[in-house]
Amino acid sequence: MRTFFDLKEREIAVKKQPLLLIAFLILSYFLGYLTYRRLHGESVIRLQAKLTFTFDDNYGSHYSLALPVLKEKGVSATVYVISDHVGANGQIDWGQLLELQNVHGWEVGSQSRTHKDLTKVDLETLMDEVEGSKKLLASHGLFVRSFAAPYGALNATVRAYAAKCYSSVRGVGGFNSLNVDPCSLLAMTIESDTKVETVEGWIDEAISGNKWLILLFHEIIRGVPKSRYQYSLAGLRAIVDYAVKKKIKIVNVSEGIELVKSNLIQNFSFESRADGWPDGWARSDQKAVALDLAGMGCAPYPTASVKFTVGPQAGELISNKVAVNPRLSYSGRVFVNMVNYSSGGLSLWINEYNIGGRYLGGQHAGSISGERVGFLILFVYKPSSERVVMVDLQIYSEPGSFFKAYVDNIEFGESLG
Missing domain, CATH: 3.20.20.370 (Glycoside hydrolase/deacetylase)
Known part of the structure; x- marks a missing residue:
């Protein structure tokens, strides 16, 4: 014989069934979504405390x-x-x-x-x-x-x-x-x-x-x-x-402190160089952007850094192009030792290219100003579209800037999950 409590438990269980079904459908969709992303090469970033x-x-x-x-x-x-x-x-x-x-x-x-x-x-x-x-x-x-x-x-x-x-x-x-x-x-x-x-x-x-x-x-x-x-x-x-x-x-x-699975930037600390300039890097102006060997960089190789001495003449530093997967997320950071600051700042732009090397646009990844030292530009990057298969990093002084800055240890790669 069923008691009142048996009937109430059955009534509650029946009322819960639609909720359980909805929860099951949501969970199934989420698991399917994760599987789809993995099968299609897209990373699922899980930032962990x-x-x-x-x-x-x-x-x-x-x-x-x-x-x-x-x-x-x-x-x-x-x-x-x-x-x-x-x-x-x-x-x-x-x-x-x-x-x-x-x-x-x-x-x-x-x-x-x-x-x-x-x-x-x-x-x-x-x-x-x-x-x-x-x-x-x-x-x-x-x-x-x-x-x-x-x-x-x-x-x-x-x-x-x-x-x-x-x-x-x-x-x-x-x-x-x-x-x-x-x-x-x-x-x-x-x-x-x-x-x-x-x-x-x-x-x-x-x-x-x-x-x-x-x-x-x-x-x-x-x-x-x-x-x-x-x-x-x-x-x-x-x-x-x-x-x-x-x-x-x-x-x-x-x-x-580990940020990326592996650094995609070649010669990230400017240790390999010829004719007074780091291999794999381009610059806009030799006076505004120059190699410095006075130990103003950071570990693990502090001797070499790239010095921005900017005033009326702006400066740009551009990395080698690296391949990216448009379905993955990337992270990066740049060490900057900024001194003799008066105005303006340094910014980082990520240039994007298609499979034929055609420029597609880009993303602003960060900027700094003021006399400071450390990994001051930290960023997360996701390619803007499926057509993006290559990028380079462009560090530049903003118009009207007056300062001296030493840049080193430029890191960019697939984000750690």
Whole structure:
């Protein structure tokens, strides 16, 4: 015998059937659409929120306590090292750093030689702290690409010198967009009174807002923290567990800054050159646009860059043509060190061509102005039509511009999903 509750459940189930049918049709359409796009060679871009664990200041507990917690969950991290303090007074030592890198897949970055506030030192000291640290770390077999400013203190001068040696520069104070300038990374600092629930909220915000969250830890201890920059092992474990549970993509810093599958631009850092000009590049005016070998570029090859010295005469720099798929999405970025600024700016235009090489038009991809340094032009590009099969990149000064700018490390390729 059916009860009243049986009948009500049946009534509810019947009412739900049209809704279930609609949901099924929507899901079927969506899956079919994705299949169609894959079969026709079109990429489906899925920008993923990211999370990075970083550890500063050489504490031995990074190896003895943090490593086992992250290793248990298959998570790696970036540890930033004060190179002249390695192995001193119980701090992390060279053997442990090599093990983190070579066995456990951690990234080792630099935090300068002696942890000075680099915004308050002279240029000679700045260069020694930034370059000397990388050389010392490299001499011990460490592959170092990332830099963290001591105390999070950064200005344009520090950023410019750090960019010559490292692929990323990290400060403190917030979230990052997914296409962040690698020379302007930010981290959220974990202090002794930072609640696990607060960090869980940050992770949720990164996921919902498609952001990159970099967490900055200092000393990890068992028990209750007694000073500002200590954090409990139990708290770290809870944060790692929550991140894994939420299935956010966890990367080290160098993995996080990757933008494209492969760079399509030949001679992207102007290292190959003949007769005083980089191979594969064209320019409008030799006075306004010239090769510079004074080390004003960025890592990995900072020696060569292209210098714009613009005033009444505008300047243009044009890349080689590269093949594109009109069904794919592309990303790119350009390092710019702009100085002696008075007016105007630099812009990037993407010229589009058909299979016969005929010019079809193009798209404006970005522009900058003011005295700044970093990967300042970041862009996403989708070909304008099915006829577009080739493009080149054109960097040019705007009319009425007065400034000097060094351009380097021009990157363009299929977007990472």
